[in-house]
Amino acid sequence: MRKERFSESAEGTARKIVPVNGREAALLILLQIWEERAYTAIALNRVLRQTKLEEQDRRFATELVNGSVKARGTLDFILGQMVNRPLQKLEPVVRYILHLGLYQIFYLDRIPDSAACNESVNLAKKFSHKGTDKFVNGVLRSSVRQKMALWEKTLEDVSLRLSHPRWLVQRWRKQFGEDETEALCCWDNEPASLCLRVNTLMTARDVFLQDLREMGCEAEVSLWCPDGIVMTRSPGLPALLQTFPHSFYVQDESSMLPAQLLQPKAGEQILDMCAAPGGKTTHIAALMENRGRVTACDIYPHKLKLIEENAKRLKLDNIKTELQDGTVLREEWIEKFDRVLVDAPCSGLGVLRRRAEARWTKKEKDLRDFPALQQRILENASRYVKYGGVLVYSTCTLEDRENGKQIELFLQNHREWKQSGFIHPRSKEVVKELQLYPQRDGVDGFYLTLLQKE
Ligand SMILES: C[S@@+](CC[C@H](N)C(=O)[O-])C[C@H]1O[C@@H](n2cnc3c(N)ncnc32)[C@H](O)[C@@H]1O
Numbered sequence: 001m002r003k004e005r006f007s008e009s010a011e012g013t014a015r016k017i018v019p020v021n022g023r024e025a026a027l028l029i030l031l032q033i034w035e036e037r038a039y040t041a042i043a044l045n046r047v048l049r050q051t052k053l054e055e056q057d058r059r060f061a062t063e064l065v066n067g068s069v070k071a072r073g074t075l076d077f078i079l080g081q082m083v084n085r086p087l088q089k090l091e092p093v094v095r096y097i098l099h100l101g102l103y104q105i106f107y108l109d110r111i112p113d114s115a116a117c118n119e120s121v122n123l124a125k126k127f128s129h130k131g132t133d134k135f136v137n138g139v140l141r142s143s144v145r146q147k148m149a150l151w152e153k154t155l156e157d158v159s160l161r162l163s164h165p166r167w168l169v170q171r172w173r174k175q176f177g178e179d180e181t182e183a184l185c186c187w188d189n190e191p192a193s194l195c196l197r198v199n200t201l202m203t204a205r206d207v208f209l210q211d212l213r214e215m216g217c218e219a220e221v222s223l224w225c226p227d228g229i230v231m232t233r234s235p236g237l238p239a240l241l242q243t244f245p246h247s248f249y250v251q252d253e254s255s256m257l258p259a260q261l262l263q264p265k266a267g268e269q270i271l272d273m274c275a276a277p278g279g280k281t282t283h284i285a286a287l288m289e290n291r292g293r294v295t296a297c298d299i300y301p302h303k304l305k306l307i308e309e310n311a312k313r314l315k316l317d318n319i320k321t322e323l324q325d326g327t328v329l330r331e332e333w334i335e336k337f338d339r340v341l342v343d344a345p346c347s348g349l350g351v352l353r354r355r356a357e358a359r360w361t362k363k364e365k366d367l368r369d370f371p372a373l374q375q376r377i378l379e380n381a382s383r384y385v386k387y388g389g390v391l392v393y394s395t396c397t398l399e400d401r402e403n404g405k406q407i408e409l410f411l412q413n414h415r416e417w418k419q420s421g422f423i424h425p426r427s428k429e430v431v432k433e434l435q436l437y438p439q440r441d442g443v444d445g446f447y448l449t450l451l452q453k454e
Contacts, residue, residue: 022060022061027123030065034092040065044061059236068096070189073163073164074106079095082139091132093127094128098120098136098139105143163189165359168362197248200287208229209229211247212229218232219234222253223425249283254445257394259341260287264288269338271340272341274297275341276298276306277310278319285319307319329383330384334383340391347366350436350437350438375409378410382414382417387453390453391417396445420451433448434446
């Protein structure tokens with residue numbers, strides 16, 4: 001019996017269904033990502049939290065979602081070869097059932113093609129209208145028959161082969177050349193590792209590492225940050241959060257560096273200009289041993305709530321959130337802060353491995369406006385720093401216009417500021433800026449620099 005339909009409102013219906021296996025969960029999550037513009041990580045968390053699925057099913061759903069979202073361009077290309085109407089005309093739920101089926105057929109060797117077809121037909125029976133199951137069955141079975149030929153066609157086109165949009169591949173080829181572009185795309189296509197920053201207010205890294213190992217996890221210390229841990233085997237985030245609710249924050253290693261570089265001291269006044277969801281704010285607050293004040297700003301009220309929730313979970317009470325647009329000068333803050341962090345809104349091209357949908361939702365024209373926005377925020381931020389104080393500027397992008405060039409321009413116009421040297425966390429050399437590239441450094445792409453007001 002077909003109990004559920006998606007023809008009227010995919011999102012409305014999707015919210016009401018509790019999935020009973022990994023493929024159903026993956027389908028509901030894909031609908032939220034592509035039809036409601038949800039972030040992959042948030043949709044995964046939202047749907048999986050409501051299910052009673054075993055850990056194995058959760059992992060399978062996560063793999064299906066991350067993999068099929070990242071491979072969307074290639075899956076649509078294959079689909080386009082199999083159906084003789086524009087893909088936009090397919091009912092969304094059918095398109096995503098087919099994405100999931102094709103992903104299993106083309107990318108997951110351990111799933112027999114017959115199982116991928118049969119399970120997709122079951123999804124169509126449950127989630128779409130009468131007759132769709134036959135259509136899904138037909139498309140998938142004929143794609144199995146033509147698998148080699150279809151696969152070879154995708155290999156002929158670099159953007160299909162690397163599962164990245166054409167504009168981005170072209171941009172990176174100019175910036176990095178052929179080999180590095182390929183390595184960077186391959187990095188993005190891999191599953192992201194789970195990294196934890198230890199909440200040093202509550203525990204020490206060695207103690208927490210021991211606790212994790214006793215729980216059956218495999219984990220290593222980060223070579224980039226003294227507070228970081230890289231998980232190689234874990235029971236999953238919900239279980240970790242349940243067992244150690246106050247002990248850690250999920251954060252990639254490179255994004256732990258700005259707070260470390262800022263070197264906040266207990267009792268100081270710190271300003272975090274672009275703070276949500278609070279990864280760096282809570283790191284700064286912990287480094288200050290819960291003393292002094294971190295003023296954490298963002299332009300979205302709902303995002304300020306995330307900072308507050310994170311601060312509460314980590315038992316930090318030296319954080320005050322403020323709804324403040326960084327491009328608008330706040331007179332009473334001028335020269336009031338010992339240290340300021342500008343973790344600027346940016347094009348985010350260094351973290352595409354973690355944000356599965358981002359490569360498809362970002363457009364090249366979106367990149368144009370970031371430098372001017374960043375310069376305005378930096379300009380105001382610099383006025384808030386006391387003389388003798390410091391400012392850290394960071395982004396999670398690989399674009400020089402948003403990074404080194406941005407700082408060059410700022411320094412040309414502000415003679416009272418200079419770029420300070422600092423120790424590279426791995427090479428231990430003194431550097432004036434750090435541009436991390438995933439394909440070279442093995443961590444998320446990131447830029448940071450330290451400025452001093454004299
Ligand atoms: C890179 S994210 C910050 C991540 C955060 N520092 C962390 O570690 O969790 C950039 C943030 O800037 C915020 N933002 C965007 N435009 C802004 C503006 N004009 N003023 C202040 N914040 C802004 C975004 O809402 C986003 O939360």
